[in-house]
Amino acid sequence: MADLARPARRGLMLILSSPSGAGKSTLTRTLSQKETNLDLSISVTTRGKRPSEIDGVHYRFIDRDAFDLLRQRDELLEWAEVHGNGYGTPRKPVEEALKAGRDVLFDIDYQGTQQILEKAREDVVAIFILPPSMAELRSRLVRRAEDAPEVIARRLDNARDEIARWSVYDYVIVNDDLGAAYESVRAILVAERLKRSRAVGMADFVETLLAEKVS
Amino acid sequence: MADLARPARRGLMLILSSPSGAGKSTLTRTLSQKETNLDLSISVTTRGKRPSEIDGVHYRFIDRDAFDLLRQRDELLEWAEVHGNGYGTPRKPVEEALKAGRDVLFDIDYQGTQQILEKAREDVVAIFILPPSMAELRSRLVRRAEDAPEVIARRLDNARDEIARWSVYDYVIVNDDLGAAYESVRAILVAERLKRSRAVGMADFVETLLAEKVS
Numbered sequence: 326m327a328d329l330a331r332p333a334r335r336g337l338m339l340i341l342s343s344p345s346g347a348g349k350s351t352l353t354r355t356l357s358q359k360e361t362n363l364d365l366s367i368s369v370t371t372r373g374k375r376p377s378e379i380d381g382v383h384y385r386f387i388d389r390d391a392f393d394l395l396r397q398r399d400e401l402l403e404w405a406e407v408h409g410n411g412y413g414t415p416r417k418p419v420e421e422a423l424k425a426g427r428d429v430l431f432d433i434d435y436q437g438t439q440q441i442l443e444k445a446r447e448d449v450v451a452i453f454i455l456p457p458s459m460a461e462l463r464s465r466l467v468r469r470a471e472d473a474p475e476v477i478a479r480r481l482d483n484a485r486d487e488i489a490r491w492s493v494y495d496y497v498i499v500n501d502d503l504g505a506a507y508e509s510v511r512a513i514l515v516a517e518r519l520k521r522s523r524a525v526g527m528a529d530f531v532e533t534l535l536a537e538k539v540s
Numbered sequence: 541m542a543d544l545a546r547p548a549r550r551g552l553m554l555i556l557s558s559p560s561g562a563g564k565s566t567l568t569r570t571l572s573q574k575e576t577n578l579d580l581s582i583s584v585t586t587r588g589k590r591p592s593e594i595d596g597v598h599y600r601f602i603d604r605d606a607f608d609l610l611r612q613r614d615e616l617l618e619w620a621e622v623h624g625n626g627y628g629t630p631r632k633p634v635e636e637a638l639k640a641g642r643d644v645l646f647d648i649d650y651q652g653t654q655q656i657l658e659k660a661r662e663d664v665v666a667i668f669i670l671p672p673s674m675a676e677l678r679s680r681l682v683r684r685a686e687d688a689p690e691v692i693a694r695r696l697d698n699a700r701d702e703i704a705r706w707s708v709y710d711y712v713i714v715n716d717d718l719g720a721a722y723e724s725v726r727a728i729l730v731a732e733r734l735k736r737s738r739a740v741g742m743a744d745f746v747e748t749l750l751a752e753k754v755s
Binding site: 331332453455456458459460462463478481485488489491492494495496497498499508509511512513515516517519520521524527528530531534535537539540 | 546547668670671673674675677678693696700703704706707709710711712713714723724726727728730731732734735736739742743745746749750752754755
């Protein structure tokens with residue numbers, strides 16, 4: 326059955342949050358490209374699909390009735406309404422992944438993180454990425470050259486709101502070097518996979534070990 | 541004062557336990573050689589110094605009165621009597637290291653681990669190293685060629701007692717490859733250093749960040 330030297334373990338939910346510009350998107354992309362056994366969580370949304378988006382890749386696009394039904398049945402690990410559109414994370418695919426020993430990566434904000442923590446504390450590993458300074462965060466947003474000055478000002482205000490929630494998280498990384506921040510996130514993932522509390526196959530493994538006739 | 545991008549943190553106690561032959565000594569040695577900011581804990585003992593031993597390096601050699609006084613004053617994080625000799629870990633140098641943000645490495649068994657867990661749960665990261673099989677553990681003890689067959693048989697019996705205590709530990713690593721096991725221990729150390737609960741300087745760091753006048 327299972328590889329004896331790799332006792333079965335329950336998967337975990339790896340949550341990465343940070344203000345816009347602190348490096349979360351790059352870290353998320355790099356992790357999901359480099360890491361095996363790590364699924365990127367796909368949200369459902371009621372908003373219309375944009376031409377560049379693929380259903381089932383960027384979001385699962387569902388109608389309002391389906392969304393409301395998921396909510397009523399408590400089948401969303403977290404959800405939010407933004408500009409009249411519903412967004413949420415269905416519980417079932419995540420639960421299936423965890424049971425199969427696969428990890429799931431979430432790129433969400435502190436509100437979603439708090440909701441998931443309330444529903445599944447033991448399965449969650451929540452990481453917050455901080456910028457080294459607000460000046461550096463601003464420079465990154467300016468260098469990115471995606472936003473008008475007033476949009477950058479708004480992003481900095483939102484960043485302050487997000488940063489103020491750092492204490493919700495299990496781990497806090499100050500991203501003053503993207504490579505080092507990536508290694509930190511990876512070390513957290515490697516370590517959390519080794520937690521005894523997730524090693525659902527370890528009792529059997531040890532039992533087999535102790536039953537070995539060797540002297 | 542402190543490097544602003546490196547908020548002060550409280551150190552941690554890294555405990556490595558394993559049955560004899562499972563790789564603990566090699567891992568401990570490699571860690572304390574390669575890792576900066578990780579002190580190897582030095583026990584006190586009442587037993588006589590052997591010619592090859594250096595006071596303050598292998599042990600601190602103290603007399604029975606001094607040992608009993610440490611015990612009575614609850615100044616030992618853990619202690620044991622073995623063949624009429626006292627062994628123990630003084631609390632004070634460890635507490636000083638943790639306060640200064642330095643980590644301390646312990647190579648102790650499950651009994652010592654349990655005592656330290658009772659006294660300082662929040663500061664402890666306890667790792668248990670398992671052999672992939674008892675047959676492999678036996679081969680390693682035989683290859684090591686240090687012990688007579690009856691000693692090896694006794695070590696295997698002791699190993700079974702130790703292994704049965706795996707669930708005391710925070711992390712469990714099956715050592716089927718020493719390099720991989722080392723990387724696992726290192727990832728745990730890196731991750732645990734990033735825990736929000738140890739980041740005693742993070743609240744100040746975030747406050748400074750939020751006070752920055754940037755828009």
